[in-house]
Amino acid sequence: MTPQPRSNGEAHAQSAALQVRDLRVHYDTPSGVVQAVDSVSFSLKAGERFGLVGESGSGKTTLAMALLRMIKPPGQIESGQVWLGGQDVLALSGEEMRKLRLAGIALVAQGSMNSLNPVTRIRRQLLDGMRDHAAAGSNSTDNGTSAAKMSRREQEAYVRDLLARVGLEPQVADMYPHELSGGMKQRVCIAMAISMRPQVIIADEPTSALDVVVQMQIMETLRRVQEEVGAAVLLVGHDMGIMAQFVDRVGVMYAGKLVEVSPVREIFSRPLHPYARLLIECLPSLEVKDTLEGIPGLPPSLLERPTGCLFHPRCPHATTECETQEQMLDEVQPERWVACHRLEQIHNSPPETGDQ
Amino acid sequence: MSALLEVQHITKVFGGGLFSRNSTTALEDFSLAIASEPPSITAVVGESGSGKTTLARILLGLETPTEGQVLYQGKDLRELSTSEWHSFRRDVQVVFQDPFEVYNPFYKIDHVLTTPIAKFGLAKSQQERQTLIEEALHSVGLRPENTLGRRPHQLSGGQRQRIMVARALLLRPRLIVADEPVSMIDASLRATVLGNLRQLNEEFGISVVYITHDLTTAYQISENIIVMYSGSVAEAGDINLVVKQPQHPYTQLLIGSVPQPDPDRRWNTEAMAASTAATGGSNGCKFFARCPHAMSQCADSAPPLFQTDAHRLAACYLHEASPSLPAEEMASLFVGRGASANALS
Structure with missing residues (x-):
């Protein structure tokens, strides 16, 4: 060129x-x-x-x-x-x-x-x-x-x-x-x-x-x-x-927006956005037989999009802030971009951080 | 006790008519028995x-085998009386691959649920019909108020496929043949549809033949597996054994190619060399041309099923030392639910 x-x-x-x-x-x-x-x-x-x-x-x-x-x-x-x-x-x-x-x-x-x-x-x-x-x-x-x-x-x-x-x-x-x-x-x-x-x-x-x-x-x-x-x-x-x-890197899209962009190893070992986490957790594996559960709820209709964070109706961690305030992608760790209000609360509460 | 549905030594050849030189053998000397009790999930x-x-299609009676027999409760499908045929149609249900094509776009989705009720006279009143439909939808985790009265394009692929499962359930069948039911659905919704199938098996005692190319989902819901290669059984038995310690080279290739959702566990690219599709010889093992362990005898005659473990068979001369078993006895080795769970623990 x-x-x-x-x-x-x-x-x-x-x-x-x-x-x-x-x-x-x-x-x-x-x-x-x-x-x-x-x-x-x-x-x-x-x-x-x-x-x-x-x-x-x-x-x-x-x-x-x-x-x-x-x-x-x-x-x-x-x-x-x-x-x-x-x-x-x-x-x-x-x-x-x-x-x-x-x-x-x-x-x-x-x-x-x-x-x-x-x-x-x-x-x-x-x-x-x-x-x-x-x-x-x-x-x-x-x-x-x-x-x-x-x-x-x-x-x-x-x-x-x-x-x-x-x-x-x-x-x-x-x-x-x-x-x-x-x-x-x-x-x-x-x-x-x-x-x-x-x-x-x-x-x-x-x-x-x-x-x-x-x-x-x-x-x-x-x-x-x-x-x-x-x-x-x-x-x-x-x-x-x-x-x-x-x-090498993964971008997760939800309802027209990117909700997480992270290097592949990091996102599979520790997905940060709740949607990315559910997406990875619901994968069937050849290692262990799990209970078969998908992500609860349905993707939103793009005609009537939810207010605030688009994932909040399906998110187990949603608060009133998520319902009203939109969150932009933010570099929360080096090379890791996530759009979530509740990131710190979710990942600092020990029983929920799912590192295996 | 005769099995609910049994196929004996079936062979299906397509084409090869009077004016055609090419014929395709889709299935060769295949036998399988599905017992009515206990309910099982078998992956193909x-x-x-x-x-x-x-x-x-042969199990569903949609196709007749070129050779061999299909038996419903011990009786050949071709000899069923009208009333027996009617009960066969009700006992054996299907969930097809494509949840987009099975619906008529002009009808509301209610149509696929009311038709079988009318056809089999399941309800005496409108109200009873409504109750049946709502129950069936509830059992697959759908809310009737959000589902009924809609048109197919207003629902997601996962929802449509769950309605198909609900439709099958309405008839309280004893066997559901599910042909790639989740291959066209998003990964995030697959688990739900498969969960539905397993639930039908556990709660309503319905057996399932789960036909798929996806080993991972097969592993998640089935107790036994039949690995097919080019119309013949390559390996069959307890799914825990087959997935964790595959014995047939084809099964090994298949399991090595599954993309694991883990960047540190790379798929087995060594298998690449051996995996260029080739049209194998006529008499020998069909996997001969692709097999990394091919021996001279493999080219000459097709291997019978060797019983390598208590609950597993492999059609490969590498296991020649094990006793061979006639093909029609394959299903007798399958494990029941309890046994499967304990097999590797």
Whole structure:
């Protein structure tokens, strides 16, 4: 990327691959305004793996789509900033954004194996994105991979290299999607995502329909190529097991807000926010048979959001303060950001601190 | 005493008709008996293509096996009289995988609850019907006033799936076949639905066949497990033994791949090398091509079930020294509830 002089984002551009500040996204529906993403701020360091967890409807996928500027009406990015390297993503024109996708920020979508074109061979699908980027603008040669300028032989070598990186045989290039298993298709999608060496890969539940063995292979493949390419990964999902195995830091979303952002070891050994704690405690394990209890209550409707802390109706520690006062994310320990009024009381009362 | 539901040496082959050269054997010489007493929870675990959903559909009478028999209280399903068929339909209930597709979006959710009541004539009056529905909803932890009168899209996946469990419960069945009931539900709600299933088993004496690809949830609710690989049993028996000390290489691979919610306990990536899916030979062990311990005899003939412990079987020549057991006797080794709890303590 050519460094561009920017006034207020420059400092972050140096250290972070992706910087999100006060991002708000809402959907304007007939029944009212749904605030799907509410003042979310976080950043991804270059090469970092960051996990975004939450229940369905917590806004995690909307957030991921907003980073790609792929929110469709009635959804709308209301305010906030998204910096990708030195570029202010929300200020780009539609055409500039089109060029940035795949080249700068790529997506491995949920069930993306079903997003492959069923009537086109894999080779063409791998090259299509690059061809399009070459055609889209004359100055898009930053990555040195513009397919339009490649000879046939170079294209062939390129496809072969991409497939090899994700552990697929070269003959896969000549196949159609229906000839591949779900895991192989997901590998093809990962190959596409890294084809232009983006700085950030967004992986939205990339293994939700796959078997555990294949799931492990896919996640390990993603990890390997991500390290090779040096891209940061934003992994969106609700499987805490995969998060524990894959990411460096975890952000927990609840009803459109981030309630805790912590390094992975810390959050699993000692989750601070009551919601994060319940989320981790209700995980079934292969070690001990527990009583099967989920988190009591239901996630709030985003149409009628509770006042104060959004989690207070389900929180075992809620007080009147929680019902009325909103709490922002605060760095309560080094590297640990939590939004909770009652943090000190909860974690200082000895019988409740659950270190095992 | 004949079992409530029993499958004997069933094989299911799809395709391979007159004009087709390709046929797929989804299930091969599989036997299982589910006793009516005591109520049990049996997990059937395997990856996609292992034949577990085919098994579910055969148990439910939705699919007829190519070979072998399905017996309901000792009688072949194909020979049931109309009234026996009616009682089979009532005794054996199902919870399907997708809580989004089983509802007709045009109807209120009440419809899925009133239909079986009408069909089986469970209630004589409106009021009785209402009471039945409310009781069933209460037993799965739902409040009728927040549930009835709503449309499917107004409920979460977890709620919808619990309504399906309530629907099954209405009929007071003796067996529920649950095919991946929680795979499409958020992790935070899974525990509740599984808790419901276990509660039905304990309080109402309903047996459950829990079909899943998720070993962790299987471990949480079942006493016994059958690990399927490519249509055959790889390992079966007391779930505590199978999960803690797996004997079949496939079970070992499966357990090693479970993502533990603990960053310090990494999944077993050594298994990666052995796990590229391959189409194995025809006669031998189906896991041959992926197996790190494959021996020459594995390619020649499929291993029978070897009884490695009092309550466990493994279909692998590594355990050749143990006595082999005919497949139809598999379920006789299963542990009851009390025994399972004590097995490892």
